[in-house]
Amino acid sequence: MTAALELRGVTAGYDRRDPVLRDASLALAEGEAVGLLGPSGCGKSTLAKVAALLHRPYAGTVLIGGEEARGWRHRAPRAQRTAVGVVFQQPRLAADPRLSLAALVAEPLRATGRGAQAAARAEELAARVGLGPDLLARRPHEVSDGQLQRACVARALALRPRVLVCDEMTAMLDASTTAALVAVVEEYRADSGAALLAVGHDRVLLERWCDRTVDYATGLRAAPDVTPSRPAPADTPAG
Numbered sequence: 468m469t470a471a472l473e474l475r476g477v478t479a480g481y482d483r484r485d486p487v488l489r490d491a492s493l494a495l496a497e498g499e500a501v502g503l504l505g506p507s508g509c510g511k512s513t514l515a516k517v518a519a520l521l522h523r524p525y526a527g528t529v530l531i532g533g534e535e536a537r538g539w540r541h542r543a544p545r546a547q548r549t550a551v552g553v554v555f556q557q558p559r560l561a562a563d564p565r566l567s568l569a570a571l572v573a574e575p576l577r578a579t580g581r582g583a584q585a586a587a588r589a590e591e592l593a594a595r596v597g598l599g600p601d602l603l604a605r606r607p608h609e610v611s612d613g614q615l616q617r618a619c620v621a622r623a624l625a626l627r628p629r630v631l632v633c634d635e636m637t638a639m640l641d642a643s644t645t646a647a648l649v650a651v652v653e654e655y656r657a658d659s660g661a662a663l664l665a666v667g668h669d670r671v672l673l674e675r676w677c678d679r680t681v682d683y684a685t686g687l688r689a690a691p692d693v694t695p696s697r698p699a700p701a702d703t704p705a706g
């Protein structure tokens with residue numbers, strides 16, 4: 468069966484001589500929720516960025532819906548880039564402080580030529596995550612972390628991704644906002660059949676939320692039937 472998202476033999480990091488991820492493999496079936504657990508600093512966010520096509524690995528392959536990634540960041544083909552939605556731990560780093568929350572949620576729609584539907588769809592998404600019109604009119608510095616993270620989740624769902632990567636999505640949030648955002652993600656997955664990669668160190672949360680959990684230190688090995696990775700061309704810079 469084709470995996471919704473697959474990393475095959477990925478080596479990645481910030482120094483080619485001392486990579487963070489070494490020959491890491493992980494596959495998510497269509498609709499599957501996988502929790503990736505590991506201690507702080509081990510490389511979970513690096514793996515999440517590679518999976519979301521935001522960080523180019525030194526070696527190995529990322530496949531989205533069975534198709535090999537053909538670029539990274541803005542050079543990724545739009546269909547691949549938009550197939551993966553991502554939510555980061557710190558909404559203030561991920562949100563443009565000049566935009567209203569409404570514009571923030573609508574940003575991916577405008578950026579992909581769906582501007583005509585943007586306002587109505589942003590409102591619908593905002594309602595889904597529990598943000599009313601008064602909050603949508605505010606800018607990031609005028610809302611709480613939890614309210615801003617709700618907007619970031621709505622933004623990640625705007626293009627109906629087939630895979631959602633949540634990198635410590637709830638690490639800064641209280642229990643009730645955590646429960647509300649997990650419920651939003653689960654409702655979206657139930658509607659859409661999307662797969663989820665939830666990254667974090669809260670084992671209790673991820674075991675309750677996900678179909679299975681993978682330990683970063685021991686669980687990123689290739690399945691026996693997975694084709695060995697091919698190294699990326701040596702002369703292409705990482706980043």
Ligand SMILES: Nc1ncnc2c1ncn2[C@@H]1O[C@H](COP(=O)(O)OP(=O)(O)OP(=O)(O)O)[C@@H](O)[C@H]1O
Binds near residue numbers: 510
């Ligand atoms: N942009 C960067 N440049 C250089 N080194 C980095 C960069 N980002 C992360 N690192 C380093 O890579 C290693 C893995 O970091 P990463 O953020 O992937 O870990 P993590 O498991 O997500 O940690 P946490 O749970 O604390 O968020 C760390 O040693 C970190 O200092």
